[in-house]
Amino acid sequence: MAKDKFNDKSKDKKVDLTSESKLQLRLIYIFIFAFSFLLYSNTISHGYVLDDDVNTRANKYVQEGLKGIPKIISKSYYHGFNGENEGAYRPVVLVIMAIEKHFWGNDPKVGHLFNLFYYGLACILVFVLMHHIFRNKGHIIPLIISLLFIAHPIHTEVVANIKSRDEILCFLFIILTLIFLVKYNYSKRLPQLILSLLFYFLSLLTKEYGFTLIGVIPVLVYIISNKDIKNTAIATAPYFAVAGVYFLLRSSLLDNIAFQEEMDLINNSLVGATTYSDRLATAVTIMGKYVMLLIYPHPLSFDYSYNQIPIVSWIDIRPIFSLLVYVAMGVITIKALLKKEIVAFGIVFFVFTISIVSNIFVEIGATFAERFLFIPSFGFCIVLVLALKRMLKFNPGANKNKLTFYGIIALLLISYSFKTYDRNKDWKSNLTLFTADVEACPNSARTHYSLASTLNNNSGVESNPKKRARMLQRAVVGFKKSLEIYPEFSSAWYNMGVALYSLGKPEEAKTAYENAIMINPADKQALNNLGVIWFNKKKYYKALEYFLQAVDVNPTFVDSYANIGAVYHNLGDMDNAIAYYNKALELNPNNRSAKENLAKAYRSVGAIEQAN
Known part of the structure; x- marks a missing residue:
């Protein structure tokens, strides 16, 4: 069986791309873009959903259009939204949003169309990267990896949510970084390296995932080149320098490079762990859940906050199983690296890009999120395809097990595509999203709260008194369910008070408000x-x-x-x-x-x- 590794001398020679069918490559690009666009075409008519306002209507700098760009460049990501100049520095996505606002106004259809455009472009670049890595080995494996990436349902939150444009653009710049890195390693042409470093800098200016490439790049360079470990480390040095420049820029512009607000249990369940051991066990369990959701992406939800994923200890089998999975990944990676096999790149890409949101090294503002899997899923798709290829001893140039291999891939693509297209419908509005997700994550206080709040807000524009009363009654039920899960949820107490008052129950509303200020006296x-x-x-x-x-x-x-x-x-x-x-x-x-x-x-x- 032919192995996917780089130990042949052809990598040191210039590849004559004219020997390949340029028309065939162009048709592949068109097919990839069309497939990705059609798969998410039912999101174009959607409105603003969830937290889209953060970088659209509620961001004052974005609303200023081109005039707001200087402020965007000099302040934090959230400054135009909440006035706080701390934490994230992601000017690229906000600049793009400001340009959209200047030319097209506040139109969610335009936002969704651009999300589809950038996603389709990113998926083409996935193929380009894999085609460069699988040098002289045809189009089939790179194309299959690209198609599985396109169709994976875990991407629905990112592509269907305008606010998640930062994830798409960051991934796009990451892939461009790697494409030009690979091209530089083959050609040794300095402009290729400069372009790679430029796109790496843009990835950092879009979202913090770019930092994780520091661990990915050495592995890729080692696999695709004749360099030893020492020279591989030297080849990575320029990327460290770029990361340092970004860090200095961020430190000079922001008041604080980290968020100063105290972590809330409702956002991250790990805050509720009474010991570091339990916190670590839960974080490791969550890492296992990420793998499981990539393998079986159902059900899906916009939220997994308290108490959908409860605190566990090491006596529970889940953290042990999860740890063993990652240990196995480590062993496979080491063996694959020794043979310079591409699967090592896939595993390392997944592990490093997921590590930044793992809650193992530092607590972040969420327990678990599907959007966190968008970029790491690229590594998963590489590993999945190469694992199937090896298990079935599939060789694109031979007939052995071809039907079985293509049959499994077709089954995955059909099931993924159906799930993706169907899940997109839930992202039409806050009401459709939250209604679906209280079923998917019934133990999350936030899912119940979000649906109840939406019903509460929508009741204000309902002209039919009976319908309005029913909406408010459903809202009260939702708030009560949220408070059963998390009794210290002050916002749920407050909003339940609003709903009760609108129902003509001022005494019950008074009790709800009193509970709210007992928890949060500054409400x-x-x-x-x-x-x-x-x-x-x-x-x-x-x-x-x-x-x-x-x-x-x-x-x-x-x-x-x-x-x-x-x-x-x-x-x-x-x-x-x-x-x-x-x-x-x-x-x-x-x-x-x-x-x-x-x-x-x-x-x-x-x-x-x-x-x-």
């Missing part, structure tokens, strides 16, 4: 809403107590200033009423309620001129 909205409930009972001093607390925790909270004015107005203290109405209007000159009440207050003291 200005819960404090304000409690004040409104007491105000409606004509308990003005009790209402005033909560309104004052709200402006104490947030001195720019317009609603509570206007409400304080209303309290004093009803108490007959017009001087204070006028003062607080004016304060509200100072913060927001367009506050209609404060304007009208201020005019009434002026008229009540005979200040007709000011009232007008």
Whole structure:
């Protein structure tokens, strides 16, 4: 059996690509792009979903279009969204989003179309890279790897979610980095190396996955070249230098290179581990779950937060099994490296790119996510195809086991494609996504909360009173389910209070708001809403107590200033009423309620001129 390795002398010779059918290659490129585009074509009509607003409508710099680009380049990824200049520095994707906004406005169809375009381009580049690596060995294996990558259902979150454009672009730049690295190793032409380093820098400016190439590049160079370990390390040095430049740039522009906010249990279940041993056991278990979801991608969910993946210890079989899987990967990699087999590159690519989100080395802002598998899945597809090829002793140039090999690949492609196309439908809107995913991840407090919040929000625009009431009742049920899983979820208490108040149950709403501020005393909205409930009972001093607390925790909270004015107005203290109405209007000159009440207050003291 022919092995997929690089120990032949042909790699040192210039390959005459004109001997291959250029037309055939072009047809393959067209087919790859068409397949990827058609597979996700049912996402084009989708709206903004989940966290798309982070880098679209709710990002003030993106909304400025071309004028916002200088600010994007000089601030953190989230600064235009929440004003915090810390953590991630990913200007490339935001610059692209700003350009889209400038020319096409806020149109989700355009966003989805560009996601499909970049994804199709990335998939073509996957084929190009594998075609370069499988030098002189035909198109079949590179094409199969590319098609499996395209069809894998784990990619639905990234391709169907506009916000995940950063994942697609980062992967695209990673593949370009490797393509020009391979070309440089064959040709020794300096421009190829410069282009590789440039694309590596762009990958870092898009998302932090680029850092993991520091572990991947030496392995690829070692496999495709005659270099020993020492010279391989030397060949990797320029990439370390580029990473250092990026790190210095990031450090100089951001106030903090890491997120300063304390990790919340609702975002990462590992925070709830009482010992480091249990945290590590759970993280290792999660690493095994990533492999399992690549092998059997069902069911899929946008969220796996608390308590979908519970804390486990080493007496549980799951972390032990997961650890053995990765130990086996290590053994296979070492053996494959000694023989310079390509499967080693696939394993190393998977392990290194997944390591950055593993929660083993550092806790990140999520327990587990399908989007984290988008880039690592490329390594999985390489390993899967080469493992099948070896097990079946398949050789593209021979007939032995050809039918079996192609049959398995066809079965995988058909099943993957069906699952992908079907899963895309769930990403049409927040309502369709969250409705599907409470079934997929019933033990996640966030899935129930997200569906309940969407029903709560949508009820505000429902004109049919009966339908509106049913939506609010479903929302309350969802919030209660979320709180059964995580009783300390302050946002769920607050939003349940909103739904209960809309249902005409102010006493139950009051209890929900009180629970919210017991958990989060700085919840200005819960404090304000409690004040409104007491105000409606004509308990003005009790209402005033909560309104004052709200402006104490947030001195720019317009609603509570206007409400304080209303309290004093009803108490007959017009001087204070006028003062607080004016304060509200100072913060927001367009506050209609404060304007009208201020005019009434002026008229009540005979200040007709000011009232007008």
